Amino acid sequence: MDRESRVNVSHQSAKDKHRSGRVRLIDVAHDAGVSRATASLVIRNSSLVSEQTREKVLKSIEKLGYVYNRGAAGLRTRQSYAIGLVVTDISNPYFAELAIGAEAHLEQSGYVALLANTSDTAEKQARSLETVLEHGVDGVLLCPADQTPPDEVARLHRLVPLVSIARSLSGVDIDYIGPDNVCGTQLGVEHLIAHGHQRIAFVGGPLQSSAREERLKGYKAALKKNGLDFDKSLLVTSQVSRNGGYSAILSLLESSNSPTAAMCYNDIVAFGVMLGLQAAGYTPGKDFAVVGFDNIADAATWPPPLTTVSGDPHKIGEVAASRLLERIQQPTLTTKQSRLPCNLIVRESCGAHT
Amino acid sequence: MDRESRVNVSHQSAKDKHRSGRVRLIDVAHDAGVSRATASLVIRNSSLVSEQTREKVLKSIEKLGYVYNRGAAGLRTRQSYAIGLVVTDISNPYFAELAIGAEAHLEQSGYVALLANTSDTAEKQARSLETVLEHGVDGVLLCPADQTPPDEVARLHRLVPLVSIARSLSGVDIDYIGPDNVCGTQLGVEHLIAHGHQRIAFVGGPLQSSAREERLKGYKAALKKNGLDFDKSLLVTSQVSRNGGYSAILSLLESSNSPTAAMCYNDIVAFGVMLGLQAAGYTPGKDFAVVGFDNIADAATWPPPLTTVSGDPHKIGEVAASRLLERIQQPTLTTKQSRLPCNLIVRESCGAHT
């Protein structure tokens, strides 16, 4: 049987050069004059192999241009060294940065990321998750779409280690890494209060989002702590887009008792708010204060530069990846909800520089 | 032998529920009372199977929560349905959009994208490509880093179907999809000329980049066509960043015979240019005209809104993915260099609205 397969092999390896076939481990082994097993050990840096044979094998690998087949290896080891990175919307720089942070950490640890962009729809997310599972990922990093059904997540969680990022999921006990939305928003609002504002609006974000709820909580906490009343008329939801912020602030400005400052759901909304203010004849940073959330790259150079809460998405991505890898190593780890500290980046849009 | 393995199987499937193991095709087959082969046919939607048995199998799949193992299948079929998406920098919205377009098309065709961000360094790119190859991708979509060694690309190309996006590679005969940089820039510059500008600078971009060379060519063509002399002092390279554009325009403004308009390497540079102009007391769109390239989302809402050349990165990503899939089907296809048409989006920064 072994003789047979050897014969086969030499036939094939002769042909393979000219066909689609790739060089296999056994070709390397033959070339180096060792067995498959030994060659395999060399590849995986085992210390059980003599320096001499290691070099021989390495030389053959180089010479034949061998590329390791992880798929085949994974069939045996049940490890793919791939993880699913399922994200709502990479065209949002915040999520892009998250993805980059995660990818960087994974890459460094020898993992590869299977990317799927869900455009925030539950259907595409479901499809993507299925695909990613079929590819045998060792774990999934999920930034859940807004309308994610909890039981779907529960099933996923049963199948494979799972960490959720930036949007927490209620009703399922899984790891979560995101910014500390409550404290971050509180920081922003207190800054506004400290600079004399009394009527501070909370602008934008979708009603169902966990992030918005948490930020709203921080907003209320800041008001309360400073003895200010919560006024429902200063609250307005919106699309997470510039247009959303734009119309939101305009509607707020129409009211008889309009605000003098806005804590925004995020930077993108804040940009819209500032554009809206300008359209209405205000000068953000002078006669109206604006604070954002996320500190995306644009915030620093927007005219005027946006005061914003920084959640460090790159780090969140990294931490999430690292947590996932830990969990893959030790599936019994208890789950953790990590809310990374935020800090306030004071620029000009809040008027505090004057 | 077969009896033995069956025995094995039933043992395992009993345990598997509680261990890490997943449900396998053979479990499904047993549950449905058919052979593995038949079950396999059902999964792959073969028409060679009766409606009755198909339903039985489907029911078992559902019941047991079976998930297909593409890794194992791929070992046999030599198809992974995965493709490598190796991109310089997703945090640049232009490339993010490219990636999204590609991912969308791949997803629709049943492929998954292995994402790697190279941060524009040749080393990480080399590592990423290797990893992606080890994972057995059926093809690679590469947006090459600036200093990519041509022989590396050649090796890659020998190993796997390859399409390059947005940055062409000299010295290797591979498919390329990108914007028509020459015509696009020409469009922009001619617009400027049509509005009376005679001293038009070409601002920014890295010296070695193929994209910059092409855009520069378009710039020169436009000048020539309109009888304007090319003046080397109106040319300045820069980092592809706002800061790059900022300092570039400032240095240009110092000259005794400074320009009245700038065709910029891309939108990001253009933003820097506008910020620099404002810092120097100019009002872009009034006393100085600026045109960008890429039409990223920010361009529309920047104050003033940026006149720019639109290359439709989402479409480029889609087309590239589709070309790659074609090439995977038919490896003998002759290579094509596609430069997708660009059009000029006239907004306010060029002053043409006055």
Add this chain to the structure above:
DNA sequence: CTGAAAGCGCTAACAA
């Protein structure tokens, strides 16, 4: 330290 043999979960010829 190295080699032989068995098998990971699937598909593809070929029989039945």
Add this chain to the structure above:
DNA sequence: TTGTTAGCGCTTTCAG
């Protein structure tokens, strides 16, 4: 139409 039998390229005991 369905079942049988061999592998895909690797790792992993277990002997040497």
